Amino acid sequence: MFENDHFFHSVSTMGRGGLTGTIWINIIALLCLCDGSTGQLSFSVSEEVDKGTVVGNLAKDLQINVQELEKRDLRVVAGNSKKYFDVNLKTGALYVCDRIDREELCPNTAKCSLNIEAILSHPMQLHRIEVQIIDINDNAPSFRENEKTLNISESSFTGERYLLPMANDADTGSNSVKSYKLSANEYFSLDVQSGGQHSESAELVLQKSLDREKQSIIRLTLTALDGGKPARSGTLKIVVQCH
Incomplete structure (x- = not known):
């Protein structure tokens, strides 16, 4: 198994000189394991799938006869505490x-993967496996608060802007927040600016002068939508108090 006979002879000599039998056995086992390690296998699976969902076939990918799996004691070892x-x-x-x-x-x-190892005995082999966890749209956008109150003077000029809270979404990629919309009204429009991830902003823009005597409270709804199919959404109630 060992290609370097000189190294093997050196270790054997050192073992006779000072290493105990137990340490010698451990060294041999470690060298066998390293010598039997192979390239990494890659699989992918969506999160939240049912228990028992098949990710791949190790016998096929490792080119091992299924009848030999029990004899060779194939087992999967997790790199983290949870299997x-x-x-x-x-x-x-x-x-x-x-x-x-x-x-x-x-x-x-953006990327999520779990690293595990498949170990075979007789002879000893170790195969590293990376399983990519694919995001599904299982979370909806949400705002930190359910309602936002803005106090705006009726003497405010059209074009004035008022910063709004942004929604959060635990999902990533195409399943994260993608757009916002404002409920129909005659006083405000919505302007969303994006400078890349984590630098987005949304503002109410005054389009028509407010008249406290005519309407002292204006109720709006800001809706955040993600990119899932179908899309999930979250809402924020906006109360504009004219003074």
């Missing part, structure tokens, strides 16, 4: 064995 995947020794299928919440695993990141 999300396991292997069916009858079929070689890698499957989901626990609920996967992408937002819990990878908050505020």
